[in-house]
Amino acid sequence: xxxxxxxIIFILMMNFVWRYIDELVxxxxxxxxxxxxxMYATINMIPMGMPLAILLATIMAMGNLGENYELLAxxxxxxxxxxxxxxLFWVIGILSISSFFIVNNxxxxxxxxxxxxxxxxxxxxxxxxxxxxxxxxGIDDMSIRVEHQDPKTQLLTxxxxxxxxxxxxxxxxxxADSGYIRLSDDKKYLLVTLYHGETYEQSRxxxxxxxxxxxxxxxxxxxxxxxxTGFDFQRSDESMFGDNSQTLxxxxxxxxxxxxxxxxxxxxxxxxxxxxxxxxxxxxxDAIAEPDSIVGDRSAKTFAPMLxxxxxxxxxxxxxxxxxxxxxxxxxSRNMFSFDETTSKEALNQLYRNKNEWHRKLTxxxxxxxxxxxxxxxGAIIRKGGLGMPxxxxxxxxxxxxxxxxxxxxxxxxxxxxxxxxxxxxAFILTPLAIYLSHKANNDSALLDIDWYIGRYKHYRDKLIAxxxxxxxxRLAEREARRAQRQAExxxxxxxxxxxx
Numbered sequence: 001x002x003x004x005x006x007x008i009i010f011i012l013m014m015n016f017v018w019r020y021i022d023e024l025v026x027x028x029x030x031x032x033x034x035x036x037x038x039m040y041a042t043i044n045m046i047p048m049g050m051p052l053a054i055l056l057a058t059i060m061a062m063g064n065l066g067e068n069y070e071l072l073a074x075x076x077x078x079x080x081x082x083x084x085x086x087x088l089f090w091v092i093g094i095l096s097i098s099s100f101f102i103v104n105n106x107x108x109x110x111x112x113x114x115x116x117x118x119x120x121x122x123x124x125x126x127x128x129x130x131x132x133x134x135x136x137x138g139i140d141d142m143s144i145r146v147e148h149q150d151p152k153t154q155l156l157t158x159x160x161x162x163x164x165x166x167x168x169x170x171x172x173x174x175x176a177d178s179g180y181i182r183l184s185d186d187k188k189y190l191l192v193t194l195y196h197g198e199t200y201e202q203s204r205x206x207x208x209x210x211x212x213x214x215x216x217x218x219x220x221x222x223x224x225x226x227x228x229t230g231f232d233f234q235r236s237d238e239s240m241f242g243d244n245s246q247t248l249x250x251x252x253x254x255x256x257x258x259x260x261x262x263x264x265x266x267x268x269x270x271x272x273x274x275x276x277x278x279x280x281x282x283x284x285x286d287a288i289a290e291p292d293s294i295v296g297d298r299s300a301k302t303f304a305p306m307l308x309x310x311x312x313x314x315x316x317x318x319x320x321x322x323x324x325x326x327x328x329x330x331x332x333s334r335n336m337f338s339f340d341e342t343t344s345k346e347a348l349n350q351l352y353r354n355k356n357e358w359h360r361k362l363t364x365x366x367x368x369x370x371x372x373x374x375x376x377x378x379g380a381i382i383r384k385g386g387l388g389m390p391x392x393x394x395x396x397x398x399x400x401x402x403x404x405x406x407x408x409x410x411x412x413x414x415x416x417x418x419x420x421x422x423x424x425x426x427a428f429i430l431t432p433l434a435i436y437l438s439h440k441a442n443n444d445s446a447l448l449d450i451d452w453y454i455g456r457y458k459h460y461r462d463k464l465i466a467x468x469x470x471x472x473x474x475r476l477a478e479r480e481a482r483r484a485q486r487q488a489e490x491x492x493x494x495x496x497x498x499x500x501x
Contacts, residue, residue, distance in 0.1 A: 001053055001054065001057035003057075004053045004056045004057045004060070005049060005050065005053035005057075008049040008052050008053050008056075009042055009045050009046075009049045012045040012048060012049055013038065013041060013042060013045065016038075016041045016045070017038075020118070024037075024121065029121065033117070033121070036113075036117060037114065037117045037118070037121070039110075040110045040111075040113045040114035040117065041110075041114055043106055043107060043110035044107060044110055044111055044114060046099075046102055046103070046106075046107065047099075047102075047103050047107060047360070047364050050095075050099055050364070050368060051364070051367045051368055051371045051398070051401070052371075052394060052398045054092070054095070054368050054371045054372055054375065055371040055372075055374060055375040055394045055397060055398065056375070056390055056391065056394040057375075058088075058371070058372050058375030058376050058379060059375045059376075059378050059379040059382075059390040059393060059394060060379065060390045061088075061379065062375070062376050062377075062378075062379025062380045063379040063380075063382055063383060063384045063389070063390055064379075065379075065380075066379065066380055066381075066382070066383030066384075067383050067384055071084070071380055071383075080442060081376075081377070081380060081438070081441055081442045082438075082442065085376055088372070088376065092368065092369060092372045093369075095368060096365035096366075096368045096369050097365065099364050099365050099368055100361065100362070100364065100365045103360070103361050103364050104249050104250050104361050105249060107246075108246065108247045108248055108249055109247075111241075111244070111246045111247045112238050112241050112242065112244075112247040113238065115241040115244065115246075115247065116235075116236055116237075116238045116240070116241055119236055119240075119241075120235060120236050128181070128182065128183050128190075130144070130146045130149050130156065130181075132146065132147060132148050132149065133145070133147060139190070139228070140165075141163070141164040141165045142161070142162065142163050142164065142165060143161070143162040144159070144160070144161050144162075144181065145158075145159075145160040145161075146158060146159050146160075147159075154180060154182070155178060155179075155180065156178060156179055156180065156181060157177065157178045158177070159174070159175070159176040159177075159178070159179050159181075159194060159197070160173075160174070160175055161173070161174040161175075161176075161192075165226075170201065170202060170203050171201075171202045172199060172200070172201050172202075173199070173200040173202075174194065174197060174198070174199045174200075175197050175198050175199075175200075176194035176195060176196060176197030176198075176222075177195060177196040177197060178194075178195050178196065179192070179193050179194035179195055179197075180192075180193045181193075183228065187228070188227065188228060189225050189226065189227060189228055190224075190225070190226040190227075190228045191223075191224075191225060192222075192223065192224040192225075192226065193221075193222075193223050194219070194221070194222045194223075194224075195220065195221055195222075196219075196220060197218070197219055197222065198216060198217070198218050198219070199216070199217055199218075199219065199222075200214060200215070200216050201214070201215040201216075202214050202215075203215070245350070245353040245354045245356070245357040246357060248354075248357070249361075250358060250361050250362075253354050253357055253358040253361075254358060256350075256354045257351065257354050257355055257358060260347055260350055260351040260354060261351060263347050264347050264348055264351055267347060349413070352412055352413050352414075352419065353413065355412070355419035356409060356412050356413070356419050356422070356423060358419070359419050359420065359422075359423035359424065360423055363423050363424060363426075363427060366427050367401070367426070367427065370427060370430050370431060370434050371397075371401075371430075373434035373435075373437070373438055374397060374430065374433060374434045374437060375394070376438075376441070377434075377437035377438045377440065377441035377442075378393060378437060378441075380441040381437070381440065381441050397430075401426050401430065404425060404426040404429060405423075405425075405426050408421075408422035408423070408425045408426070409422055409423070
């Protein structure tokens with residue numbers, strides 16, 4: 001299990017590295033920062049890697065026992081499969097309980113650290129590196145182009161600098177034959193040393209289109225110290241990411257769910273009451289005073305018949321006017337409610353995310369147990385160890401589990417399905433499969449034995465052929481004899497070739 005766990009985590013980490021490779025390359029980050037980020041991301045991968053590692057390790061272990069006939073020996077001694085798995089049940093139980101504390105305490109802490117580190121990396125500017133003939137635009141309001149940089153002395157030749165940092169819109173263009181441009185040791189200043197060049201300063205005011213001033217002066221040696229920000233790696237406050245649902249434990253999530261639920265109800269009531277009073281029932285105060293009369297049984301029994309009787313006495317023009325008035329009110333109500341719904345959409349999204357994360361912390365221990373109950377019977381049935389067949393079966397089951405979980409979570413984020421149903425739907429689907437496989441393995445079923453399926457196919461084929469007319473049976477027998485003869489000839493040729501060397 002330890003071996004498969006680290007293999008799976010390594011594969012998942014490769015996905016993480018390729019995902020954020022653009023943010024990590026070219027910024028001159030210290031190795032400690034990258035190692036720290038990878039460590040936090042590794043902890044974040046535990047909830048995804050642990051169930052797959054359990055499934056793969058269980059299939060491999062039980063498959064090795066079956067392939068070496070050790071399961072057969074234990075069953076011959078009177079031990080059932082459940083008794084054989086009893087020690088593993090204790091191990092899986094301890095792992096399931098431990099996984100809850102990992103996903104509830106360790107993973108939120110790692111997520112907070114990871115989000116903070118990623119934010120700091122994104123805020124850092126690209127390292128000061130010049131390429132021959134290309135503009136470097138990593139400095140705000142400044143572009144620098146060099147024709148060549150000596151790799152040993154770092155001397156720059158053919159320097160062109162566009163400086164637009166002036167607040168009044170003035171632009172400065174500097175051309176120099178050679179020089180040095182580097183960051184200070186604390187990365188807070190840009191140190192510029194230029195030799196043999198010219199500076200062009202174009203002054204711009206509100207009449208710059210018709211009256212622009214251009215100043216030019218030459219220099220033999222010029223030095224500058226420009227304040228810079230964003231080149232040094234600065235740590236941000238981790239409390240900025242404290243409200244993210246992925247950085248909270250189950251108690252904090254429950255508090256957020258209760259608070260967001262009250263907030264959503266208040267926002268809904270604030271939008272719904274004006275909708276009733278000002279749009280739908282603006283001419284019927286009795287309906288608003290007693291909400292039960294709108295949706296209760298008395299509405300269907302008394303209000304609707306009275307409304308139909310009163311409308312039956314109206315003329316066609318009056319009915320058309322009432323219809324147009326109601327249609328206009330309905331359209332206005334829809335627009336009004338759509339606007340109010342947009343204002344509360346963020347609160348609803350936060351509520352759905354917090355509910356999903358609350359259930360996710362409970363589904364991980366259960367998923368570990370379910371994958372064990374799937375992997376152990378499968379390993380006993382297929383009787384194959386190693387990394388061949390177990391990997392294929394494990395990946396197939398995990399892909400099914402992952403697709404179900406991701407699809408359901410998407411519906412939960414949109415509010416289409418409840419979080420309780422969505423986050424537990426994979427467990428509801430896989431649990432009957434685990435029970436079925438356990439029953440088959442306990443009864444020594446040949447569920448995945450290919451030879452058994454071939455034998456059953458031949459049996460039913462012979463029974464079907466026996467019911468066919470004699471002519472068809474003779475034709476099939478002749479065809480089968482020719483096929484057997486061709487196979488015998490091929491085997492004879494292969495033996496001849498081997499004999500002749």
